[in-house]
Amino acid sequence: MTGQEPNVRIGDVSGSTFAIGSHAHAESHQHGTGTPADQELLAAVRELRADLARVRATEQTAALGEALADTEAELSRTGQASPTRRERLRELLADSQSLLTVLASAGTVAGLLGL
Numbered sequence: 001m002t003g004q005e006p007n008v009r010i011g012d013v014s015g016s017t018f019a020i021g022s023h024a025h026a027e028s029h030q031h032g033t034g035t036p037a038d039q040e041l042l043a044a045v046r047e048l049r050a051d052l053a054r055v056r057a058t059e060q061t062a063a064l065g066e067a068l069a070d071t072e073a074e075l076s077r078t079g080q081a082s083p084t085r086r087e088r089l090r091e092l093l094a095d096s097q098s099l100l101t102v103l104a105s106a107g108t109v110a111g112l113l114g115l
Helices: 036-052 059-078 083-094 097-102 104-112
Strands: none
Touching: 036 059, 036 104, 059 083, 059 097, 083 104
């Protein structure tokens, strides 16, 4: 090896798919998409996020929307939502009782979280 050859450094590639070389081929298959309950929660979170876009924005709905986006991202990435993320959603939904009566999707998420 001469001093003129390029260096290649690959950092953390967890969750990545890549191929190297002129005839390389890479495929990615995701496994562990969560339990049926987690998949149901993901669908309900997505539905509530869509419904929130239809209501008048407040600080409360903005906080709930942000928590829902974080939960959706975690569910999509890992297949499950952490207990602390679930607890945060419970708190926000409990503080939004009027929202629960207006939006059926909020009631669905609240039910899936045990409220």
